Amino acid sequence: MADLPRLIRMHASDNVAVVANNGGLAGGTEVDGLTLVDDVPQAHKVALTDLKAGEPVLRYGVVIGHADRPLPAGAWVNETNLTMPAPPVLSELIVPSAPPPATSPLEGYTFQGFRNRDGSVGTRNILAITNTVQCVSGVVGHAVERIRREMLPRFANVDNVVALDHTYGCGVAIDAPGAAVPIRTLHNIARNPNFAGSTMIVSLGCEKLQPTRLFPELFQSPDGSGLDRGRASSLVTLQDESHVGFEAMITSILYSAEVHLTALNNRTREACPVSDLVVGMQCGGSDALSGVTANPALGIAADLIVRAGGTVIFSEVTEVRDGIDRLVARAATADVAKDLIREMAWYDEYLAAGRSDRSANTTPGNKKGGLSNIVEKAMGSISKSGSMPISGVIPAGERASRKGLLFAATPASDFICGTLQLAAGMNVHVFTTGRGTPYSLSEVPVVKLVTRTDLARRWYDLVDVDTGRIISENRTLESMGIEIFETILAVASGQKTKAECLGISNQLALFNPGPVT
Structure with a gap:
């Protein structure tokens, strides 16, 4: 059956369909x-059907472009013979006035997670070490490699x-309005829940992004009078005068790591409801089958997670911009729509400030995979x-x-999107691809x-x-969709x-709309 010539049409009104067969189909088929x-x-x-020049081309029941020349039935339709339509006008969108209908809850599903003191739940038990500056x-x-090699084998309950x-x-304008984005990221x-609130901090000492600015709540004494050294014990500052040579810096980091690893090793998994899941979703290296198989199946899994009380995060502004009217219609309240x-x-x-627009999103690989433009994508x-x-x-x-x-309002860049979803608190990431990418993160599965x-x-x-x-x-x-849901659990x-x-x-990739000095 799979070897027979096959086209897939997504909506009854579509005047195009995509080829399902591996290797494509030859002319004359x-x-x-x-x-x-x-x-x-x-x-x-x-x-x-025969398409006239200027005639709308519909896929998913949506105009994804207009034929720029006459195209007979059976012709290959791609980015070379389509012109892209304008995006929905934001000022003309209709904000919903009534709440959407209630959905039936899904009960009885759990997973084994690590419960944190703040109520969040980790899916991994990880010691994280953050920098205040790239220096x-x-x-x-170097320290992380030594911790993994020399120390981690002694702590069986710590994953990484x-x-x-x-x-x-x-080297940045630290007080510029745009600087708020990378700092809060x-x-x-x-x-992130996978770090159990135990993240270590390594500072140089002279950087603009001082530890007290990045983590003010960790360094303020209970009476508000100044720095609480006890609560700041996770901080290692390389320019500290006690560090005489490179090995002294490494020793300080390893000493702090020993304390953190010991605490993390006392944690064990326990049954947690799906309401404790925060699942980030993203696509990259997409093709025209992404909207046929992986993404709609993941959408079904997303529905199951939400019905079970969990949290699902989807993102990528330029990849939803042309469907924003559909999303606004699904907003739970008028404020969410706004x-x-x-x-x-x-x-x-x-984008306009950079003399660009949403059309810059689609890659050569997207187009080779059948996605003619950002509207279709x-x-x-x-x-x-x-x-x-x-x-x-x-x-x-x-x-x-x-x-x-x-x-989550993120760029579509795989790396920046994933980084921002980490900041949003996801504890599991799901990534769909049609062209193929080895993208992954060490902070979450x-x-x-x-x-x-x-x-x-x-x-x-x-x-x-x-x-x-x-x-x-x-x-x-x-x-x-059910298989994906069960795999996530x-x-x-x-x-x-x-x-x-x-x-x-x-690696992580910060979104920094602020100026660099």
């Missing part, structure tokens, strides 16, 4: 009553030690948000303050979903779930992802 005019690669679009990164990196490395902290990453519109407007202005991207009401919006660098389905079975076979040791089976094995979206309970088994991860 007969499929669904059409004879293909061109060779069409997998995931690329085929005109289902100390080499020293911290990670350096929260970044390129911020000095670093502050909130250090508070918050969505506000974040879209801010980013429109941000956006329609597939938002499907991973599922169907639940959107209960809140998280500004860049902020931490989630409520449960349910949340939109990253469940990798792929859109195509061919990619799953080739990247067998990097992929956690093959959602391409929706096509290759005729699996339903519902069954695949298993990973949250300690099951290692493929990336964790390989020990691969990406």
